[in-house]
Each structure stands twice: as C-alpha cells, then as structure tokens.
Amino acid sequence: ILNVEQSPQSLHVQEGDSTNFTCSFPSSNFYALHWYRWETAKSPEALFVMTLNGDEKKKGRISATLNTKEGYSYLYIKGSQPEDSATYLCASYGNKLVFGAGTILRVKS
Amino acid sequence: DGGITQSPKYLFRKEGQNVTLSCEQNLNHDAMYWYRQDPGQGLRLIYYSQIVNDFQKGDIAEGYSVSREKKESFPLTVTSAQKNPTAFYLCAVEGLAGGTDTQYFGPGTRLTVL
Numbered sequence: 001i002l003n004v005e006q007s008p009q010s011l012h013v014q015e016g017d018s019t020n021f022t023c024s025f026p027s028s029n030f031y032a033l034h035w036y037r038w039e040t041a042k043s044p045e046a047l048f049v050m051t052l053n054g055d056e057k058k059k060g061r062i063s064a065t066l067n068t069k070e071g072y073s074y075l076y077i078k079g080s081q082p083e084d085s086a087t088y089l090c091a092s093y094g095n096k097l098v099f100g101a102g103t104i105l106r107v108k109s
Numbered sequence: 110d111g112g113i114t115q116s117p118k119y120l121f122r123k124e125g126q127n128v129t130l131s132c133e134q135n136l137n138h139d140a141m142y143w144y145r146q147d148p149g150q151g152l153r154l155i156y157y158s159q160i161v162n163d164f165q166k167g168d169i170a171e172g173y174s175v176s177r178e179k180k181e182s183f184p185l186t187v188t189s190a191q192k193n194p195t196a197f198y199l200c201a202v203e204g205l206a207g208g209t210d211t212q213y214f215g216p217g218t219r220l221t222v223l
Contacts, residue, residue, distance in 0.1 A: 004151065032209050043113070043214040044199070051209060089152070097212065099144075099151035 004092045006100035013080050014108055020076045021103040023090035027071035032093040035064055035075055038102070039086040047075075047088075080107040112136040113215035115200050120220045122187070122194065130185045130218045132200030140203035141183040142212065145169065145196045152199060158183055187220060195222045 005024045013019050025033065032051045038044040048057040053068040061078045077084055087102040116131045132141065140159050144152040154167030158177040172191025177183055187194045197219050201212040 009149075034211065036214075041216075043216050046211050046213065049209045049211055091152075091212075093210075096154070099153075101149055101151045 004090060004098045004100040006088075006090055006103050008103060009101070010104040010106070012106045012108065015081060017080050017107075018076070018078045019080055019105065020074050021088065021105075023073045023075070023092075023100055025071050025073070025090070025092035025098075025100075026094060027068060029094040030068050030071070030092065033066055033068075033073050034091040034093065034097070035073070036089040036091070037086045038089055044089060077105070080105070082107045082109045113200060113202055113213060115198075115215040115218050117218060118216070120218055122220060122222050124222060125189045127186055127188050128220065130187065130198055130200075130220070132183045132185065132215055133181055134183075134202045134215075135181065136202055136204060136213070137180070138202040138204045139180065140210075141177070142201040142203065143167070143173075143175065143183070143185045144199045144201065146199060147196050155185065155198075194220055196220060 007022050034049050035047040036044040037047050048064045050066040055066040057064050064075045066073045085107050087104050089102045091097050091099040113134045122128045142157040143155040146152050153169050155173050156167050156175040158164040161180050164175050164177050172188055174186045197217055199217045200215040203210050203212050
C-alpha cells in the first residue's frame with residue numbers, strides 16, 4: 001500500500017448502532033497513526049495518536065486499535081449518537097504525514 | 110482550535126488574480142503547514158515551515174507561495190499560475206501531544222475562483 005486508504009467512504013447508521021471503519025497505511029517506515037474528527041464548519045480535532053503495534057486508545061464511546069505489521073487501524077464507535085456525525089480522517093506518519101480521504105459518518109436519530 | 114485563526118472564511122477570486130490567505134497562531138509552535146482539500150481526496154500538503162525564515166515545498170506547491178517572517182504567521186498566496194485553485198485550504202501547527210507530534214488545525218478558508 002503506497003497511500004493511506006480509508007473505508008468505507010461514507011456510512012449511514014441509526015442512533016444507538018455501533019460502527020467501525022478502517023484505515024490502511026504503508027507498514028514500512030511507520031512512525032505514528034493519527035485519527036481526527038472533522039465536524040462540518042469546524043476544524044479537524046485530534047482524537048488519537050498511536051505508535052506501537054497493538055496500541056488501543058479509548059475516548060468515551062470511541063476507541064481505536066493499531067496493527068503496524070499489517071498496516072491497518074480500526075476506529076470503533078459504540079452506541080452512535082447524532083453528534084458523532086462527522087468526517088473521520090486518519091493520517092500515517094512515516095517520512096511525512098499522509099492523510100486518507102476520510103470516512104463520512106451520518107447518524108440518524 | 111482557538112489558538113489558530115484563518116481569514117477570510119470565504120474568498121472569491123477572479124481568474125488571473127493573486128490572493129493571500131492568512132494563518133495566525135498563538136500557540137508558540139515552530140512548525141506550520143498548509144493543506145488543500147478537494148472532494149473525495151485526502152488533505153494534500155502545499156508548503157510547510159519548521160522555523161522562522163525557512164519553508165519547504167510540499168507535494169503540490171506549484172502555483173503557490175508562502176513566507177514565514179514571524180513565528181505567529183504563515184500566509185499562503187495563491188497565484189495566477191495555480192490552474193485549479195478552487196478548494197478548501199487548511200492551516201495547521203504542530204506540537205507535542207502525549208509525547209508524539211500532533212497537528213492542530215485552523216477553521217479553514219474556502220476559495221472559489223469565479
């Protein structure tokens with residue numbers, strides 16, 4: 001994988017559903033993996049920074065895992081709420097910070 | 110982030126004009142970045158500056174210019190040589206969070222060429 005890829009591109013879920021999405025990144029020359037939440041009309045907000053294989057970070061109902069050997073990270077949201085609606089960006093830091101295109105999450109009440 | 114301001118929020122430019130986007134920070138960080146976002150694509154790096162009076166080209170620097178005369182300010186000029194300037198522009202500063210460098214973003218400027 002030469003680029004950072006995120007899937008799915010967009011996701012629509014009902015309030016209360018749990019959901020997850022994927023970030024794939026080059027596993028060679030890896031230093032750190034960043035997750036950001038970007039709400040409409042606001043600045044991207046840093047959620048997590050992970051560096052070690054097997055890292056798991058949690059912030060409220062949101063958690064993320066990291067597998068540096070195979071080059072992927074999962075972001076999980078438990079019990080989605082309408083306020084979770086945003087674009088979730090991941091970025092891999094090797095020689096430089098490279099961003100994925102993001103996953104757009106829409107939570108319907 | 111309240112420590113990073115970008116202006117204007119919206120900017121309209123006629124073809125052939127140069128325009129300058131402002132980015133100011135009061136976080137006392139050395140490194141500053143300019144990104145461009147287009148629909149369906151990740152943020153792409155235009156220019157970055159690690160220290161005052163020094164800056165480097167990013168992946169898509171053609172048609173853009175920057176200056177870094179003060180630590181607090183990193184303005185981006187979109188020149189008439191930029192063939193497709195309509196986009197959303199984000200400025201970021203880099204600082205330590207949890208022992209790792211993290212980028213913090215301004216609110217962005219949406220540039221439209223008429």
